[in-house]
Amino acid sequence: MAAILSRVRHDTYPKTDNAITEPRLIRWLLILVAISFLGLFLFMPLVAVFVEAFKQGTKLYFATFEDKYAVDAILLTLKIAAISVPLNLVFGLAAAWVITKFSYRGKSLLVTVLDLPFAVSPVIAGLIFVLIFSTTHGWLAEPLKEYNIRIIFALPGIALATVFITLPFIARELVPVMQAQGKDEEFAALTLGAGGWRTFFTVTLPNVKWGLFYGVILCNARAMGEFGAVAVVSGNIKGRTSTLPLYIETLYNEYNGVAAFTLASILSLLALLTLVLKNFVDWRVAKSRNNQDLNLSLFTFPPFTRPLAALPHEHPCPQHP
Amino acid sequence: MSIRALNIHKTFGNYKALDDVSLEVPEGRLVSLLGPSGSGKTTVLRILAGLEFPDPKTGATIEFHGEDVTNLSAGKRGVGFVFQHYALFKHMTIERNIGFGLRAKPRRERPGDEAIAARVKELLELVQLDGLGKRYPSELSGGQRQRIALARALASQPKVLxxxxxxxxxxxxxxxxxxxxxRLFQEEIKITTVFVTHDQEEALELADEVVVMNNARIAQVGAPQDVYDNPVSPFVIEFLGNVNRFTAGVSKPSKSQATEGKSVLYVRPHDVDIRLTDENPHDYAIRSKIQHIFSAGNYARISLDRIGYNEPFEAEISREKLRQLDLKVGMIVSVVFRHIRVFAKGQFKESNVREDGQLVEVAG
Incomplete structure (x- = not known):
């Protein structure tokens, strides 16, 4: 049925392709420019990473993982991601909730502040944390020294910087989803006697799960890949505060190209995996949306009795008080 | 359970949504809140439900059956609420949707799984959608969804819908x-019901009582027939049903007393009588030209224009009569307003024009 519907729809509309497109020459030129750009700046570097990594054979590639410092760097990176992603998951949900479900003064300011980590250079972000938490010249130097707490040049500092850098990712994914969702379902749950937590876990969360999932993937990719802020706060101590991106740089500076690109290939794989998962999410969301529309049309109206141009969209337009 | 809401004020920022609204709904009645968009009707409903609260310190009280619920949250008021866009939980089956309220009850009051299943089945039968329990909301039509939303709202046996x-x-x-x-459903289960609509036909057909709202205030309350027949303000007469509106002195017969001062004359289209011009003309006959004839169903709607005044108005006559008179577009006819209402000095004055051309005032 879906196939028939879509076919009919296509046939009904006049083909406007020719009327609105550019001459063939310009079309080809544009395509050429786009593809060469993509190839040069996206595809080629990716290939280069793997080519360099395997340049001297698979044996040397896997030998990199016997390097103790490399393993430490991978473990540290995993640890940092394991700390910062859950923290931002909670924060992102809370922020998106606060932004979309309530209206109050200063809300647009909050939205702007949320984007601060995007706007600030990571190096500056790192420096700010050093300025606050350094035990030698930081604002909080005295109390930190007194209780013997190390933040800068240690794991807490790296985690802190990473949390800051990845702060907006989840909230930014969730806000549009939650906005589109509206508040009616939550209100319905409320009138049915459900409390806040129950409403959140049984109504709000399931509705945003794909947006949330995508936000988490992005957040994770960035948490594992962050360089600038982490470089400033970590001190880059091999085997202790050197994360994967930092260690890659160290290796590269030591002219150990194969090892550097081997580790770089891991991060590249992470990026590819992120993109695959993103596509999967898009596909799931599109699928559920199509299902809704199609089913709606099939059950609401006997097929083909309505003009096809007016096919199924029941757009909610909330009535304002 | 009866509802009583007194002195409700509500402002959103600088916008006054409700300005001292008081409302009473007797037990078991179906009351409609009717008004144009922005009149505050939805806000009243949401305040009754506990989804919004009246402005503090304005002396607002809301009572359900004499019990003060003003500060009670939505979940504790025991109301069933049905939303315009259904607000069904998309990711739950119809069964889970309907059972949601029962499952959300505190542990002590929560019925067992079997009891919930039984109640869900009963409700599905009540809304005549048995067998759809395993489906998802997206697989239902709009009408079906709204009935499921109703079933869900009724699951916990609310006292107010x-x-x-x-x-x-x-x-x-x-x-x-x-x-x-x-309508039938409400008569059967006799639940006190308030519904909001901007469709006057819907309100008049469905409700025991209509509350007409305008500009954050209640304009008139009464039985549908009563509100239609005895509007208290120009807003109500214009909002309820079609009406022709003439400003004073222009189209009114010269002898009418109502021409004094600033006044407006209203005539319902079905009170407009059309005759052929040669029939006994009298003082209240107005020469008009037929502009357009639309006939579907039992009635014909005729657009007319008063000759020499460029004042369009509408008449509604039976199809039978249309045929008898053999009216055509462009014909000049004589029009008599059988029943007119003149609004002047803050009140309506009703008059009938008799067959013999006499104007008789209707005692209010």
Whole structure:
């Protein structure tokens, strides 16, 4: 049925392709420019990473993982991601909730502040944390020294910087989803006697799960890949505060190209995996949306009795008080 | 359970949504809140439900059956609420949707799984959608969804049912069917019901009592027939049903006393009588030209223009009569307003024009 519907729809509309497109020459030129750009700046570097990594054979590639410092760097990176992603998951949900479900003064300011980590250079972000938490010249130097707490040049500092850098990712994914969702379902749950937590876990969360999932993937990719802020706060101590991106740089500076690109290939794989998962999410969301529309049309109206141009969209337009 | 809301004020920022609204709904009645968009009707409903609260320190009280619920949250008021866009939980089956309220009860009051299943089945039968329990909301039509939303709202046996433009998102046919169905349904289960609509036909057909709202205030309250026949303000007469409106002195017969001062004359289209010009003309006959004739169903709607005044107005006559008079576009006819209402100095004065051309005032 879906196939028939879509076919009919296509046939009904006049083909406007020719009327609105550019001459063939310009079309080809544009395509050429786009593809060469993509190839040069996206595809080629990716290939280069793997080519360099395997340049001297698979044996040397896997030998990199016997390097103790490399393993430490991978473990540290995993640890940092394991700390910062859950923290931002909670924060992102809370922020998106606060932004979309309530209206109050200063809300647009909050939205702007949320984007601060995007706007600030990571190096500056790192420096700010050093300025606050350094035990030698930081604002909080005295109390930190007194209780013997190390933040800068240690794991807490790296985690802190990473949390800051990845702060907006989840909230930014969730806000549009939650906005589109509206508040009616939550209100319905409320009138049915459900409390806040129950409403959140049984109504709000399931509705945003794909947006949330995508936000988490992005957040994770960035948490594992962050360089600038982490470089400033970590001190880059091999085997202790050197994360994967930092260690890659160290290796590269030591002219150990194969090892550097081997580790770089891991991060590249992470990026590819992120993109695959993103596509999967898009596909799931599109699928559920199509299902809704199609089913709606099939059950609401006997097929083909309505003009096809007016096919199924029941757009909610909330009535304002 | 009766509802009583007194002195409700509500402002959103600088916008006054409700300005001292008081309202009473007797037990078991079906009351409609009717008004144009922005009149505050939905806000009243949401305040009754506990989804919004009246402005503090304005002396607002809301009572359900004499019990003060002003500060009670939505979940504790025991109301069933139906939303314009259904607000069904998309990711839950119909069964889970309907059972949601029962499952959300505190542990002590929560019925067992079997009891919930039984209640869900009972409700599905009540809304005549048995067998759809395993489906998802997206697999249902708009009308079906709204009935499920109703079943869900009724699951915990609320004492009050509140519906916010329940048929607003449905197409005309389904809307009419569902409207009739709701009427019967409400009569059967006798639940105190308040519903919001901007469709006057819907309100008049469905409700025991109509509360007309305008500009954050209640304009008039009464039985549908009564509000229609005895409007208290120009707003109500213009909002309820079609009406021709003439400003004073222009189209009114010269002898009418109502021409004094600033006044407006109203005539319902079905009170406009059309005669052929040669029939006994009298003082109240107005020469008009037929501009357009639209006839579908039992009645014909005729657009006319008063000759020499460029004042268009409408008449509604039976098809039978249309045929008898053999009216055609462009014909000059004589028009008599059988029943006129003149609004002047803050009140209406009603008059009938008799067959013999005498104007008789109707005692208010």
């Amino acid at each position: 509140l519906l916010d433009e329940p048929f607003g998102a449905l197409d005309a046919k389904v809307r009419k069917d569902l409207r009739r169905w709701l």
